[in-house]
Amino acid sequence: MAELSSQTPEKVVERSRLRVAIDSDFAWQFRKSPVAIVSAVVVTIMVLAAIFAPLIAPYDPFDPGSLNLMNGFSRPMTPNAFTQEVFWLGTDDQGRDVFSTILYGMRISLFVGAAAVLFAMVLGITLGLLAGYAGGWTETIIMRVADVQLTFPAILVAMLIFGIAKGITPVEYRDQMAIWVLIIAIGLSDWVQFARVVRGATLVEKNKEYVQAARLIGRGSGAIMLRHILPNVLSPVLVIATISLALAIIAEATLSFLGVGAPPTQPSLGTLIRIGQGFLFSGEWWILLFPALTLLTLALSVNLLGDWLRDALNPRLR
Amino acid sequence: MLAYVIQRVFQSAIVLLVVGLVAFSMFRFVGDPVDNMLGQERTQADIERLRTTLGLDQPFPVQYYKFLTNAAQGNFGVSYRQGRPVSDILMERAPATLELAAVSGFLAITIGIGLGVFTAIRRNGFAANAIMSISLIGVSLPTFLIGILLIYLFSVELGWLPSFGRGETVDVGGWSTGFLTSSGLQALILPSITLGLYQMTLIMRLVRSEMLEVLRQDYIRFARARGLRERAVNFRHALKNTLVPVITVTGLQLGSIIAFAIITETVFQWPGVGLLFINAIQFVDIPVMAAYLMLISVMFVGINLIVDLLYFAIDPRLRADRTAAH
Amino acid sequence: MKEAVLSIRDLTVEIPTRHGILRPVDGVSYDIAPGEVLGVVGESGAGKSMAGNAVIGLLTPPAHIAGGEIVVNGQRIDQLTGEAMRRLRGKQIGMVFQDPLTSLNPLLRIGDQLTETMLAHLDISRTEAEERAVAALAEVGIPGAAERVNSYPHEFSGGMRQRVVIALALCAEPSLIIADEPTTALDVSVQAQIIALLKRLCRDRGTAIMLITHDMGVIAEAADRVAVMYAGRLAELGPVREVLMQPHHPYTAGLMGSTPLASRGKDRLHQIPGAMPRLDSLPGGCAFHPRCPRAAARCSSAPGPLITDGDGRAACWFPLDREGVA
Numbered sequence: 001m002a003e004l005s006s007q008t009p010e011k012v013v014e015r016s017r018l019r020v021a022i023d024s025d026f027a028w029q030f031r032k033s034p035v036a037i038v039s040a041v042v043v044t045i046m047v048l049a050a051i052f053a054p055l056i057a058p059y060d061p062f063d064p065g066s067l068n069l070m071n072g073f074s075r076p077m078t079p080n081a082f083t084q085e086v087f088w089l090g091t092d093d094q095g096r097d098v099f100s101t102i103l104y105g106m107r108i109s110l111f112v113g114a115a116a117v118l119f120a121m122v123l124g125i126t127l128g129l130l131a132g133y134a135g136g137w138t139e140t141i142i143m144r145v146a147d148v149q150l151t152f153p154a155i156l157v158a159m160l161i162f163g164i165a166k167g168i169t170p171v172e173y174r175d176q177m178a179i180w181v182l183i184i185a186i187g188l189s190d191w192v193q194f195a196r197v198v199r200g201a202t203l204v205e206k207n208k209e210y211v212q213a214a215r216l217i218g219r220g221s222g223a224i225m226l227r228h229i230l231p232n233v234l235s236p237v238l239v240i241a242t243i244s245l246a247l248a249i250i251a252e253a254t255l256s257f258l259g260v261g262a263p264p265t266q267p268s269l270g271t272l273i274r275i276g277q278g279f280l281f282s283g284e285w286w287i288l289l290f291p292a293l294t295l296l297t298l299a300l301s302v303n304l305l306g307d308w309l310r311d312a313l314n315p316r317l318r
Numbered sequence: 319m320l321a322y323v324i325q326r327v328f329q330s331a332i333v334l335l336v337v338g339l340v341a342f343s344m345f346r347f348v349g350d351p352v353d354n355m356l357g358q359e360r361t362q363a364d365i366e367r368l369r370t371t372l373g374l375d376q377p378f379p380v381q382y383y384k385f386l387t388n389a390a391q392g393n394f395g396v397s398y399r400q401g402r403p404v405s406d407i408l409m410e411r412a413p414a415t416l417e418l419a420a421v422s423g424f425l426a427i428t429i430g431i432g433l434g435v436f437t438a439i440r441r442n443g444f445a446a447n448a449i450m451s452i453s454l455i456g457v458s459l460p461t462f463l464i465g466i467l468l469i470y471l472f473s474v475e476l477g478w479l480p481s482f483g484r485g486e487t488v489d490v491g492g493w494s495t496g497f498l499t500s501s502g503l504q505a506l507i508l509p510s511i512t513l514g515l516y517q518m519t520l521i522m523r524l525v526r527s528e529m530l531e532v533l534r535q536d537y538i539r540f541a542r543a544r545g546l547r548e549r550a551v552n553f554r555h556a557l558k559n560t561l562v563p564v565i566t567v568t569g570l571q572l573g574s575i576i577a578f579a580i581i582t583e584t585v586f587q588w589p590g591v592g593l594l595f596i597n598a599i600q601f602v603d604i605p606v607m608a609a610y611l612m613l614i615s616v617m618f619v620g621i622n623l624i625v626d627l628l629y630f631a632i633d634p635r636l637r638a639d640r641t642a643a644h
Numbered sequence: 645m646k647e648a649v650l651s652i653r654d655l656t657v658e659i660p661t662r663h664g665i666l667r668p669v670d671g672v673s674y675d676i677a678p679g680e681v682l683g684v685v686g687e688s689g690a691g692k693s694m695a696g697n698a699v700i701g702l703l704t705p706p707a708h709i710a711g712g713e714i715v716v717n718g719q720r721i722d723q724l725t726g727e728a729m730r731r732l733r734g735k736q737i738g739m740v741f742q743d744p745l746t747s748l749n750p751l752l753r754i755g756d757q758l759t760e761t762m763l764a765h766l767d768i769s770r771t772e773a774e775e776r777a778v779a780a781l782a783e784v785g786i787p788g789a790a791e792r793v794n795s796y797p798h799e800f801s802g803g804m805r806q807r808v809v810i811a812l813a814l815c816a817e818p819s820l821i822i823a824d825e826p827t828t829a830l831d832v833s834v835q836a837q838i839i840a841l842l843k844r845l846c847r848d849r850g851t852a853i854m855l856i857t858h859d860m861g862v863i864a865e866a867a868d869r870v871a872v873m874y875a876g877r878l879a880e881l882g883p884v885r886e887v888l889m890q891p892h893h894p895y896t897a898g899l900m901g902s903t904p905l906a907s908r909g910k911d912r913l914h915q916i917p918g919a920m921p922r923l924d925s926l927p928g929g930c931a932f933h934p935r936c937p938r939a940a941a942r943c944s945s946a947p948g949p950l951i952t953d954g955d956g957r958a959a960c961w962f963p964l965d966r967e968g969v970a
Contacts, residue, residue: 148333151570151618156577163599163607164344250460257462258584260599277466277585281474281481292463300458307454536746543700543741544761544812545734554760558751634796635750 119187124194132202434525569625683867755793882956
C-alpha cells in the first residue's frame with residue numbers, strides 16, 4: 001500500500017473500491033464457478049468479435065464486387081475446385097464466406113437482442129416505478145395490461161407487433177425499418193417482468209422511513225425514485241436482463257428463421273439458418289451447421305451466465 | 319364457488335373484448351381495407367359502395383360492435399391473399415394444429431412430470447444430474463434448431479421418418495385426421511417431439527423445484543416419522559402437493575404449445591393454422607392475422623379458466639374457503 | 645428399574661461443514677423407562693431436537709450419527725437404514741412436531757392419514773383401520789369423530805390439529821413418543837390441555853415420552869425426570885423435583901432463575917449473562933464456563949467431571965451443593 005500514499009485521496013478511494021469489488025462475495029463466487037468463468041469468456045469473445053466484425057472478417061459478404069459465384073459451395077478448409085481459394089468454414093451458394101457472414105450475422109443478432117432488452121428494461125422500469133409510486137388508476141391500467149400480455153407467449157406478441165408494424169410501414173421502407181421494428185417488437189413483448197419486479201420493490205420501499213424522509217425534505221418524486229428505489233432493484237433487474245438477453249437472441253433468431261424478422265439484406269444468425277436449411281438435403285451441411293452452432297453457443301453461454309447470476313445474487317424473483 | 323366461477327368468466331370476457339379491440343383496430347387502421355379489396359381499376363363510386371357495405375362510414379363503436387358480433391359467429395371476412403372466407407381457411411387448417419398440439423402436450427406433461435419427480439427424488443444421483451444438465455441445454459436450444467436437428471438425423475441421415483407435411487389424412491365428419499393412417503402417424507412423430515420438448519423441459523424443471531420444496535415441508539417429515547413407505551411419502555404425499563402450483567404453469571404451457579406450433583409448423587411445413595399465420599404476417603394479410611389472434615385468445619382464455627377450476631378439484635382448502643365465503 | 649424403552653449411550657451427531665466438523669450432540673447418554681416422561685430442556689441450538697431426530701433416524705444430511713449407540717426395546721437401531729428403520733418409525737417410536745399447522749398434509753383427509761399409518765404397520769384390514777381411526781380421534785377428544793375423519797386439516801383449529809397429530813403419532817401403538825416442542829406453537833390456553841392429553845394417553849398405554857422443550861413450566865408440569873442440555877452436552881439429569889428445586893449445575897440454576905415459576909414466589913427473575921456459543925466457536929473445556937458465575941481456571945481446560953447424587957447426575961467442576969441456589 002506504500003505507493004498509494006503519494007496519490008490523491010480520490011485515487012485511494014477508487015483503488016479501495018476496486019479492492020472491495022474484488023474481495024466481495026460476488027467475485028469470490030465468480031472465481032469459484034468454472035461454468036461462470038467459461039461462459040463469461042465466451043460471451044466476451046463473441047461480443048468483441050461482433051463489434052469488430054468488419055476488421056476480423058476476411059471478406060465483406062455484402063459487397064457484391066467481392067463475390068465470385070465460382071466460389072459457391074466451397075467445402076470448409078478445402079480448396080475450391082475452380083478458384084483454389086480456401087475458406088475456413090466454406091461458402092454458401094453465392095460464394096459468400098460462411099465465417100464472415102456469421103460474424104456479421106452475430107453482429108445483427110447481438111445488436112437486436114441487446115437493444116430489445118435495453119428497450120424492454122427502460123420501458124419496464126419506467127412503468128414499474130410509475131405503477132408502484134403513483135398507485136390508483138395508473139397502477140391498475142399498467143398492471144392489467146401486463147397481466148393480459150402475460151397470458152400470451154412473448155414470441156406470439158412479438159410476431160403480432162411485427163406484423164402490425166409491417167402493415168403500417170410503407171412498402172418501400174419495410175426492409176430498412178425491419179431491424180428497428182424487430183427491436184421494438186421483441187422489446188414490447190418483454191417489459192412485463194421488469195415492471196413487475198420494479199413495482200414490487202417500489203411498493204416496499206415507498207413506505208420506508210428514508211423515502212418518507214426524502215419526501216419531507218422536499219425532494220421531487222422523480223429524484224426519490226431514481227436515487228432510493230432504483231438501487232434496490234438493481235440485482236433482480238440485472239438477472240432478468242441477462243436471462244432476457246438469451247431469450248431475446250433466441251426470439252430474434254426464431255422470427256428471422258420464420259421469415260418475419262431481419263431482412264435478407266441484413267441477415268442475422270436466424271436468417272442464415274433459414275438459408276442453410278435449404279441445403280440440408282443436398283449435402284452442404286456447413287452452410288447450416290456453423291451458424292446454428294454459433295447461435296447455440298451464444299444462447300447457451302448467456303443463459304448459463306444468467307443462471308449463475310441468479311444463484312449468486314439470489315434476488316427474490318417471483 | 320359459483321360466484322368465483324362467474325367472476326372468472328367475467329374477467330375472461332373482458333380479456334377477450336380487449337383482444338377483440340386490438341384485432342378490430344388492426345382491421346380498421348392497418349392498411350386500408352378498401353384498398354386491399356379492390357383491384358387497380360376502381361372508381362370513386364366503387365370505393366363508396368364498398369365502404370358502405372363494409373360499414374366503414376359508421377361510427378367507431380358501431381363498427382366494433384359489428385366486428386364482435388361477426389367474430390362471435392365465426393365471420394372474419396375474406397383473406398386478402400387467398401380471396402376466400404377466413405373462417406373456411408381456418409376450419410380447414412385447425413385439425414392439423416390441434417392434433418399436433420394434443421400429442422405434444424401429452425408428451426410434455428407425462429414425460430415432464432415423470433422426469434421432474436425422478437430428478438427430485440434422486441436429487442444427487444448421477445442420472446438425475448445428467449438429466450438436469452441436458453435440460454439446461456434444452457432450454458437454450460431454440461425450437462427450430464431442435465426441429466432441424468431431428469430432420470437431419472431421422473430424415474436425411476437415417477431416412478426413417480418424413481421431414482415435412484402430415485402424410486395421408488382421413489376425413490372424419492369434416493375433420494381431417496392423421497391418426498388413422500400409418501404415414502399420418504409417422505409424420506406426427508418428429509413435429510410433436512420438436513414442439514413438446516421445450517415445454518417438457520420447463521414442466522420438468524418446475525416439477526423438480528416444487529417437489530424439492532414440498533419434500534422439505536413438515537408434513538413430509540411427519541409422514542416419514544410415522545414410518546410410511548418411501549413410495550407413499552413421495553407419490554401420495556409429496557406429488558399431490560407438488561401438482562397444485564404446477565397446474566397453473568402447465569396450463570399456460572399448453573396454451574404456449576398452440577402458439578409455438580407456428581415455429582414447428584414452419585420447420586416441418588405442417589399445414590396448420592400456425593403456418594397460415596406466418597404466411598399472413600409475411601403478406602400482411604390482416605383478416606387472417608386478426609382471426610388467428612381471436613381464435614388463439616379464445617383458446618388461451620378457455621385453458622386458463624379450466625386451470626382455475628381444476629384447482630378446486632385438487633385443493634380442498636380452496637373449495638372450503640369459497641363455500642364458506644358464500 | 646425395568647428395562648429401558650430407550651437407551652442412549654455417548655450419542656454424538658456431527659455435521660461436516662466448510663469450516664470444520666460441528667457437533668450439535670456430543671457424547672450424550674440417558675435412558676427412558678417404560679411409561680416415563682423425560683423432559684429434555686435447553687436453549688435453541690442446545691442439541692435437544694437433534695438428539696430426538698437422531699433417535700427416530702430423521703437427521704437431515706449432512707448431519708449424521710458419528711458415535712455412540714441408541715437402543716430401543718433392546719434392539720440397537722443407530723446402524724439401521726432404509727426399510728428396517730422405516731418399520732420402527734411410527735411402530736415403536738412415534739413423533740409429534742412443533743407446529744400442528746404444517747405437520748398435516750393439507751390435501752389428504754385426516755382419516756386417510758390415520759388409516760395409511762395404521763396399515764403401514766399393523767396387520768389389520770382397511771375397514772378395521774377406518775374404525776380404529778374414528779376411535780383414535782374420539783380418544784384425543786375430537787367431538788363428532790365419526791364425521792370428522794372425513795375432514796381436511798384446514799377445517800380444524802390449531803389445538804384440534806395438534807390432537808390429530810397426537811392421534812397419528814399414537815395410532816400404531818409405539819412404546820416411545822418423541823414430542824418436539826409440542827405446545828410451543830399453540831395458544832397458551834390450549835397448551836396445558838395438550839400436555840395433559842399427551843400425558844394421559846401415554847400413561848394409559850404405558851408409552852414413554854421424550855418431551856423436548858425450552859419451557860421449564862412444561863417440564864415442571866409434565867416430566868418425571870429432566871435432562872438439561874447445553875451446547876450439545878448433557879449438563880444435568882435427574883428427577884424433576886430435585887433438578888428444579890436443588891440444581892447441581894450452575895447452568896440449570898441459571899435457567900431456573902430466568903423462569904417464572906409460581907412455586908418460587910416473588911423473587912426477581914435472573915438472567916444468565918451472554919448467550920449460548922455457536923457450534924462453530926465452542927469454548928474449550930466446559931462450554932458454559934464463559935457465562936458461569938462459579939467458573940475457575942480448570943473449567944476452561946476440560947469438561948466438568950460427572951458427579952452423581954442419588955438418581956441424578958451433573959457434569960461440573962464446582963457443582964452447587966444440596967443447599968441450593970447460588
